[in-house]
Amino acid sequence: MKTSSEKFIFEKEKEWEPAGEGVVRQIMGYDGQAMLVKVKFEKGARGTVHAHYHTQTTYVASGRFEFTVDGESRIVEAGDGIYMAPDTEHGCLCLEAGTLIDCFSPMRADFIGK
Template sequence: MSYSKIKSDVFFVTKDKPWEQAAEGITRQMIGYDVNIMMVKVNFEKGAIGYIHDHFHSQTTYVESGSFEVTIGDDKKVLNAGDGFFIPPNVPHGAVCLEAGVLIDVFSPIREDFLEISHEKK
C-alpha cells in the first residue's frame, strides 16, 4: 500500500459506507483515516465480546450507546453512553457488551490491518 494513498473520503455518510463483520455479534464501519489516525464505529449486540488483545497503537474510545464492561490491563469498569476510555500502546484490553450499543474507536497510527480486511472483501 502506498502511504500517500491511504486516506478516507473527506465526508462520511453512514448509509453510504459498508459494515464489516469484526467478530461474532460485532460489526464495524470505517469513518475517517489517514496514516496518522483512524476513527471506527463499532456496533455490538448484547453479549458480544471484544476478547482481550493488545496492539502497538494508542486508542481512545467513546461509548456512543449501550453498556460495556471494559478491561484495560488489571482494571475493569462498567461504562455507559457518554463515557469513554484510553488505552496506551501494548496494554491488553477487551470489552463485554452488557447492553447493545456502539463504540467509537480512534487509533493512532492507522490500523492497517483493518484496511487489509476491508479491501479483501471488495
C-alpha cells in the same frame, strides 16, 4: 503515496464489516496518523482481549459495556470514555447493545488490508 480515506463518509452508504461474533464496524475516516471507527455490539458480544502498538481512545456512544484495560475492569455507558496505551491488553463485554467510537493513532492498516 499518501494513505487516506475519502473526505466524506456517509453511514447509509458504508457497508458494516464483520468484526467478531455479534460485532460489526464502519471505518469512518483515516490517514496514516489517525483512524476513526464506529463499532456496533449486540448484547453479550465480546471484544476479545488483545493488544496492539496503536494508542486507542474509545467513546461510548450508546449501550453499556464492561471494559478490562491492563487488568482493571469497569462498567462504562453512554457518554464515557476509555484510554488504552500502546501494547496494553484490553477487551470488553457488551452488557446492553450499543455503539463504540474508536480512535487509533497511527491508523490500523490491518483494518483496511494494507
